[in-house]
Amino acid sequence: MVQSTTKPDSQGFFGAYGGQYVPEALKQRLDEVTRAFEAAEADPAFQKEFEDLCTHYAGRPSPIFHCNNLSRAFGAEIWLKREDLNHLGAHKINNTLGQCLLAKRMGKTRVIAETGAGQHGVATAATAALMGLACTICMGEVDVERQKLNVTRMEMLGAKVQVATKGQKTLKEAVDDALAQWIDDDEMFYVLGSAVGPHPYPYMVKRFQSVIGTEARSQILSETGRLPDACLACVGGGSNAIGLFSGFFNDAAVRLIGVEPGGRGDGYGQHAASLCLGEPGVMHGFNSYMVKNAQGDPGEVYSISAGLDYPSVGPEHAQLKDTGRAEYVRVTDKEALDAFFLLSRKEGIIPALESSHALAQALKMAKELPGSLLLVNLSGRGDKDVSQVQQLLASGALG
Numbered sequence: 001m002v003q004s005t006t007k008p009d010s011q012g013f014f015g016a017y018g019g020q021y022v023p024e025a026l027k028q029r030l031d032e033v034t035r036a037f038e039a040a041e042a043d044p045a046f047q048k049e050f051e052d053l054c055t056h057y058a059g060r061p062s063p064i065f066h067c068n069n070l071s072r073a074f075g076a077e078i079w080l081k082r083e084d085l086n087h088l089g090a091h092k093i094n095n096t097l098g099q100c101l102l103a104k105r106m107g108k109t110r111v112i113a114e115t116g117a118g119q120h121g122v123a124t125a126a127t128a129a130l131m132g133l134a135c136t137i138c139m140g141e142v143d144v145e146r147q148k149l150n151v152t153r154m155e156m157l158g159a160k161v162q163v164a165t166k167g168q169k170t171l172k173e174a175v176d177d178a179l180a181q182w183i184d185d186d187e188m189f190y191v192l193g194s195a196v197g198p199h200p201y202p203y204m205v206k207r208f209q210s211v212i213g214t215e216a217r218s219q220i221l222s223e224t225g226r227l228p229d230a231c232l233a234c235v236g237g238g239s240n241a242i243g244l245f246s247g248f249f250n251d252a253a254v255r256l257i258g259v260e261p262g263g264r265g266d267g268y269g270q271h272a273a274s275l276c277l278g279e280p281g282v283m284h285g286f287n288s289y290m291v292k293n294a295q296g297d298p299g300e301v302y303s304i305s306a307g308l309d310y311p312s313v314g315p316e317h318a319q320l321k322d323t324g325r326a327e328y329v330r331v332t333d334k335e336a337l338d339a340f341f342l343l344s345r346k347e348g349i350i351p352a353l354e355s356s357h358a359l360a361q362a363l364k365m366a367k368e369l370p371g372s373l374l375l376v377n378l379s380g381r382g383d384k385d386v387s388q389v390q391q392l393l394a395s396g397a398l399g
């Protein structure tokens with residue numbers, strides 16, 4: 001864990017965002033995690049164990065790859081950070097290794113996690129199996145349907161998958177269920193899957209994911225002799241994006257671009273673009289940008305990607321938006337799908353639908369900035385999305 005450049009204040013705020021808006025019982029759990037994480041962060045033995053697992057279990061460092069064919073076709077140098085090549089196919093494993101190690105250090109015997117696309121659920125289930133922890137994964141009914149392959153993988157890895165059947169039956173409801181069970185169980189650790197939630201999670205998840213940015217910066221320098229003009233990553237809760245960005249915070253000339261799910265368009269309920277189209281508000285115990293309904297509560301969200309349809313976003317991203325250090329844009333389902341097929345057919349890499357959003361934005365920028373060097377975080381591989389895309393093709397929805 002290389003030291004990252006930004007830290008929240010002692011109350012867990014990044015500027016106006018973050019914090020701990022939680023009942024007392026949950027605050028006690030969070031304070032226990034904060035104390036344990038601070039001690040672990042300062043302990044070289046913990047760091048070494050984390051780094052060894054990243055190397056020998058997850059397969060790090062993940063390489064960067066120059067997309068020759070797309071670069072020629074689009075006129076910019078397009079590079080991918082290959083998080084899709086990690087064990088289990090996404091960046092999520094970086095975070096679950098860190099948090100499950102912490103759970104063990106705290107003497108916990110059970111972990112619980114929420115999942116949307118199932119990637120965090122699979123990574124948690126595998127890490128729990130590795131470390132001998134019992135594991136429950138909360139997942140919305142809609143996502144269970146969209147991501148059946150990952151449900152099967154979680155069960156094979158020995159986890160219990162608990163279906164969230166309230167509300168929109170997606171990621172928000174899965175988090176609601178996981179938080180409720182954590183409050184009641186002393187033996188349990190909550191393995192949160194993104195850089196969201198009350199303090200210390202946004203900071204802790206950033207620290208574990210900062211391995212992406214640290215590696216990417218030195219890899220791009222050694223491959224090209226220069227820094228990229230822009231780093232791009234999709235933003236659901238924002239963990240792969242903050243992990244990549246953290247490596248480049250101090251490089252003022254490098255643009256940091258977070259790509260949100262624009263879904264079917266800007267109408268209410270048609271997207272999950274919290275930073276682009278939302279406003280500040282509190283949910284799940286933290287203050288950030290949020291998609292709201294008419295009453296000011298968490299609103300309905302939609303994306304083709306099960307991993308992106310969350311009505312809020314990590315608080316550090318909210319601060320980066322306000323300060324202008326990072327830019328946030330949105331990409332529609334259609335644009336993401338076009339990028340999904342382009343990468344598959346021109347480079348032989350089937351990307352996750354989530355990551356396809358970031359690539360779609362890079363392809364747009366390539367045309368506007370010919371000759372530029374664009375580094376895209378390919379946060380995951382698309383195996384989990386194959387049957388969803390196949391169904392869309394079969395139904396004629398893709399034209």
Ligand SMILES: Cc1ncc(COP(=O)(O)O)c(C=O)c1O
Pocket residue numbers: 090091116117118119120193194195234235236237238239240241306307308352354355379380381
């Ligand atoms: C492959 C992949 N990329 C990105 C995301 C979005 O999460 P985050 O914004 O925390 O990186 C997910 C979430 O499930 C995912 O599975």
